[in-house]
Amino acid sequence: MKIAVCVKQVPDMESKFTVVDNSRVDESQIAFKMNDFDEFAVEAALQIKEKLGGEVIIVSVGPERIVKDIRQAFAMGADWGIQVQDPQVDEGDSFVVASAINKAIEKIGGADLILTGVMSNDNQSALTGIMVADMMKLPHCTNVVKLEIGGDQKSLTINRELEGGLNEVVEMPLPAVLSIQSGINQPRYPTLPGIMKAKKKRLDVVKAGDIGLSEVGKAASKTELVKMFIPVSEHKAEIIQGDPKQAAAALVNKLKNEVKVI
């Protein structure tokens, strides 16, 4: 089975975030890592490969620095990868990134199964997987917490996580695009031999032009970033004073009518 896994690099959320020009984060102070949800997707792909054979291909869009995380996926056991490294693509929004992924997967001759994380730790838009599926005209399923490939390798049985801990079981045909939810598995650590092999694995680095992607950057984006800022958090505590009985009554009143929690 040919499985493509989309891997994004995101800031480590422990990093220091400073917004510059009301539009971007100062990257010099940020440590980057693989998107958590994508780690689950890589693991899911590796488990399928272990069971059914085939290959796991990492598809990634972003600058030079993301190679470190592609190599991490290689060290975990992925076979090879394709990276769209083009500043013009990076300037675009999720739609442009999804277009690049779509074209990159086309370039590698398509895949039987395409996995993405359910969302990215940084933007949390949860859009990429859905858009890729739409562009590829493939069935799609989000919030996947369990997945099983049918004996004929032409269909899938999937558990989707719903609100309140409910699961929904879905059957769908292959090829398909799935957005993987955290907790579906326990991503493996890269092994030392894996790390040593990773540097020899094939990584095709391409530009938008190489994969036939003509519309890039802000022009091709469907959204516009108006302003980025860190909201001021306000810690307000109100102390109700006076006679305990009256204070208690005032508190109950507030909880009931103002905050509406009782």
Place this chain on the structure above:
Amino acid sequence: MLELTAEQRDIKQAAREFAEKEFTDIARELDANEKFDDNIWKKAGELGFLGMFIEEKYGGAGLGHFEQCLVIEEFARVDTGIAQTMVAAYFGTQLIKLFGTEEQKQKYLPPVCAGKWRAGMASTEPDAGSDVAAITTTAVKNGDEYVISGNKMFISNANIADFLVVLCVTDPQNKKKHDRLSTIIVETDRPGYEANKLHGKLSIRCSDTGEVVLKDVHVPKENLVGKEGKGFYQLMDFFNRARLDGGGALAVGTAQGAFEKAVNHVKKRKAFGGPLGRLQIVQAKIAEMATLIEAGRSLLYRAAQKVDHGEVDHALIAMAKWYTCEIAVKVADEAIQLHGGYGILQEYNVEHYWRDAKVLEIFEGTKEVEKVLIGKSILGKV
């Protein structure tokens, strides 16, 4: 020279991730109860972190002592005790790698690298620590066997190792004290092997340390590592490797871990109208700690890389061992100081770095002994 390659960065990163995810939640409990969780050791073996300097054909990674240092440093950054148990798991394999026979390498190295067997090295005795050549444990040749008798003290893994490489007297009549000794592998399931756990340690409490009693333990003569009579010199060659990760890297990681706790704290803790970090004396302390760590790390990395390039500079290694372990104590001490009263509370998770740092100045060659080595190498025989 000290820039890491992409692969070395990946290894360091992988070790950090492993330590943060696997050690953090259980380290304090293991320390408090003098217990260990074997799953961590097994996982580390499966991932290839144990005995990375051992050739691939014997189950290692065929990398250098430097890469092993990078990993142990990351482990110690989270918890020195757990990191030391990892070092202890392959402690002694350096001797087999350097001087062992092909059969010994095939038999003893792969299971250690895989996290299936634990090794150990027993030199210290109740009455012979720094003065290695004063040991009295004897190994008497008897046909195809050695019969070993004596007591060993402070032996890491004494109660849990599968085998120990034991320093014994094989030629008591030799005029030169240093030529009387040999290193011999003793499997711990042999009749006559007994060990007792030492409790109540200040440092590395989750790591097993014990006394060993050897009562007429019979081992085949094939268990001799290297040459008879060369045990002392082989042990010195061994320490020139083992001191790097088992001393220096543990120390740099310990200092780094304590330092990061201090940095976090002084950014958050408020006094005199702002965070502590705004006070210049606090800044000076942070600057000094950072510089000490950087200096220690540079010294260690250089000493380790030289060994991997085939140049064993024993004075440089001794400098690295002494200096890194001393600064680990200093940095951990300042880290507590910067926490004020909170620093001595277990809950604040910084006091253990200081407790653990202390033993680093003692084992693998005390700091005094390291200085003796450095002094001798500079001054020669005066």
